Amino acid sequence: MNPAITNQSEDGDVYSFTLSGVNVSLANALRRIILSEIPTYAFITDTYENNKCNIEVNTSRLHNEIIKQRLGCIPIHETDLDILTDKYVLEVDVKNQTDNVLYVTTEHFRIRNKSTGNYLTEQETKRIFPANRITSQYIDFVRLKPGISDSIPGEQLKLTAEFSVSMAKVNSMYNVVSKCAYGNTPDSTKISEAWEERLAKMVSDGMTEQEINFHKNNFNTLDSQRIFKPESFDFVVQTVGVYDNRSIIKKGCAVLQNKFVAMIDAINSDIIPIERSETTMDQCFDITLEDEDYTMGKVIEFVLYDSYYEGEKILSFCGFKKLHPHLSYSTIRVAFGRDPGNEGRRVCKDMLIDACTQAQEVYSKIFSMF
Incomplete structure (x- = not known):
């Protein structure tokens, strides 16, 4: 087998390419690995035995299990898998002392070195938990309501969480792509030939232009998809942002x-x-x-x-x-x-x-x- 990569293009965070020269089983294996077995940082919170999130104070309207699940869904933008594990811990300690609803976001996250007690700089923390590139907003985590009186203070959330390494095979929260799919590469030449053959028959049968256009749309939607190049697949990969798309493909091959x-x-x-x-x-x-x-x-x-x-x-x-x-x-x-x-x-x-x-x-x- 002689694999070849062609038609590479990138549009924002979506990467497209054509993989040819391999059987569908090998192409599908790459897709499955990218979707499930690329290691990444994670907050493991899903069972009591494996839970590495300690919630000390929670007076919000969400109970602990929902908060832990929401924490596990947040991507951690660090590619070196040896830096954070066992060395740093995430801390969140926010109390609503305002008169309005307070939204706790990833901007409130702090990362502490377990051996020195020092915190990462704000700039470094925002690199690991960045704002959205388009909206410049951080990920909403919890909503805290304000206090009503001296006897009913504002809601508070205080927790710590260890950094771990996991993958989507363990829990789909720990995925590295929002999209990874492939389809057969259409054979444009044979598709055109097949349509020309049908068109000639339609013209000889005396069909009107409107009828021909109707059948052409049907052909492009259905039958043309059955005409494709053997052992050639058009891939599309979209990262969630932790790794770039090319690195994800390389990591999949390495796995x-x-x-x-x-x-x-x-x-x-x-x-x-x-x-x-x-x-x-x-x-x-x-x-x-x-x-x-x-x-x-x-x-x-x-x-x-x-x-x-x-x-x-x-x-x-x-x-x-x-x-x-x-x-x-x-x-x-x-x-x-x-x-x-x-x-x-x-x-x-x-x-x-x-x-x-x-x-x-x-x-x-x-x-x-x-």
Whole structure:
């Protein structure tokens, strides 16, 4: 496989490009990783056991769990994942002492060094929790009502929160993109040819210009979308602002590379189970992938199919399946055309290593193009 990147363009925070020369399974794996497994800073607040947010005072109208959930949704604009964790803590301490409703925003956030007790400068804090580029407004966090009398003071919120590193796979609050999608690249030449052929028939049938325009709109909406270039995909990526779009794509490729390298090590160490399959197919083996799903499974399935079913014709069957979304494992099932005897597991290992190596090389090439 020889991946190629073309038609790169950027419009604000939306980045577009065309990825060609790869199967859809590899393109989809990149999309899935970008959506779910790019590490970023996070405030972990979702369960009692893992909660790293301590709310000391809260007299607002929102209860603690809603406030913690809102805190977890706020992006933390720091790309070095070794700076903040275990070294700094977020502090919020605001009391409404005015006569109006007070909106607590990320502008009120303060970051304290745990070892020295010193706070980051206002400029540095605003870099980590920046204002919106268009509106220049900060993210609303909590609304505090004013006091009514001496006995009913203004509402107050006081909390601390640790900085952690997580990803959208753990909780979708910790995403790095607001959009990551792809579609088949339309083949403009063949689309024009298909329309000209239809147009000639419509003219010969005596259709009016209005009828022809109606059918043209239908064609452009439906049938033209079925005419596309093979193994070519138009991507669009939109960052939430923590990383720039090109860095996100490179990080996605790096994550996939590391996954396949780790899988090669696991195969060589006999960690990945390879067992005879209890099916009606002869010479059939099941390869169990722990903690992996369609992202890697479909890539390995395609490479095995392309190299050993269509190519060398060693396999008579190759398929991937995840029996249920809640299961932690998935299965790749392969069957040999000829009985490999006692060498079945060894041959499966060799094929898996080759498939992972090919996949890793593809993402290494894509990485180098950004």
